[in-house]
Amino acid sequence: MAHRTRERPRGPVAWAVLGVSVVTVAALLLLPLVVVFVEAFREGPARWVSAVSSPDTVSALKLTGLVLALVVPFHLVFGVAAAWLLTRYDFPGKGIVLTLVDLPFAVSPVVSGLLFVLLFGARGFFGPWLIDHGIRIVYAVPGIVLATLFVTLPFVTRELVPLLDAQGREEEEAAASLGAGAMHILFRVTLPRIKWGVLYGGVLCAARAAGEFGAVSVVSGQLRGETVTLPLHVEVRYDEYAFVDAFAVATLLAFSGLATLGFKAWLEERARRAMRTTGESG
């Protein structure tokens, strides 16, 4: 692999390209982030505190926490199982499985939410049956969890498939020939080697689960204090012209987004360093 060192930009063309890049990123990507904090603290820190500690915000925070607590562990297990299946076994229809795993990324969030309304909504396929039995899925918490499960499906699997592919099966086969069972191999041989990948995929999954707006807004019904997650609460307050409140809640989400970015950068740096040391010894 050609090892390229970066050089200082030379000549007017280079400086112009760099200038356009910096202005684009600053104006288009950085300014929106800055404006969130400026608007949130427009009326001082006390106002911010009262906005983020209001009962509605707290209940939204709790709901988002509940969604995270259900969705992330589910996808950690499913992601490892699916990636294991896709990289360790050959079976007819593998392409279909891969497509189904990737599909939620290709579907509009609004359409993702719609799918669950068509199934469980009042006029959906299971709607009449659910009404007869007094079960609410859409416009209730189960629908929010289902829609979030759907949109976050690809994250962990996508992270692990290339990792498991690159690793090969030799060590697992060695363990098997020494009499280790499948579970034993999974927990003692495979998982320890992909744990950072699992963590990385889990973090991306959690970030999306906490921040999903489109799909959740379709199935939520916006019942205050019941089915309003944090990203929805931002919209609710904004639509009520309570702009400072909306931006104050938005800072919570922006903070967690920034923390995710920082964590992601740290993990990538770690991986790069690990690759460099193995590259030197190998």
Next chain:
Amino acid sequence: MAVTSVVLLTLVAVPLSALVLTVLRASSDAIVRAATDPRTLAACALSFGASAAAAFLCAPLGLAVAWSLARWDFPGRRVLDALIDIPFALPTSVSGIALTALCAPTGWVGACFVPLGIDLAFTRVGIVIALLFTGLPFVVRTVQPVIEDLPRDVEEAAASLGASPAQAFRRVLLPSVLPALMTGTTLAFARSLGEYGSVVFIAGNMPMRTEVAPLRVLAHLENYDYVSAAVVAVEMLVASAGLLLAVNLVQRRLVHRGTSNA
């Protein structure tokens, strides 16, 4: 094996077949009426047009940013690199209200355009700005690793054969970056077609003028008109699938031409 299949079936396959079945069970009259509803057609045309405009702007801007990050060393490079992921990290409702606050006539950016008589927020321009925001990281993150891996000797060879930097860029570098640039731009385009959260706040949502396709789905759902909602959803899915397929074909031809030239 069993776990994976059960999850994929219940979570993806069954919901998706619900969409197909809803459309199949409906009367053809209802489907035609939903598909040709002028408000829906206007919304689909707007989503497609605005996404195309944003994608075509994203391509050169994304290429410039990716090039700067991959090639040059300058103070703040790592910060710039980290900032690219902001649209992935912010929930769309947060970016939506932030972009609206910026572009409103009283906002930092919007105020600069008031003397020119240009309204950014609550117009189609605002929609394109929001789609630029969500689309740019797709282009940068697809193109950046390809530029980083370009072998330097090719450029040096071009230069030693008398090519000017501009010629080297156009004839040697651009062709090797082009497939990735197309992939990134298509990803941005496809994402824009279904974008909802970052667009609804800035769009103004005026029927026939600034209403995007995903909003039609929601409007139909509010009236419990599941068939019409499903028809719009299928239209959106067909549009983005067709787009991805078309780009795949063009790309295959590009790669093919590249290898046959070599």
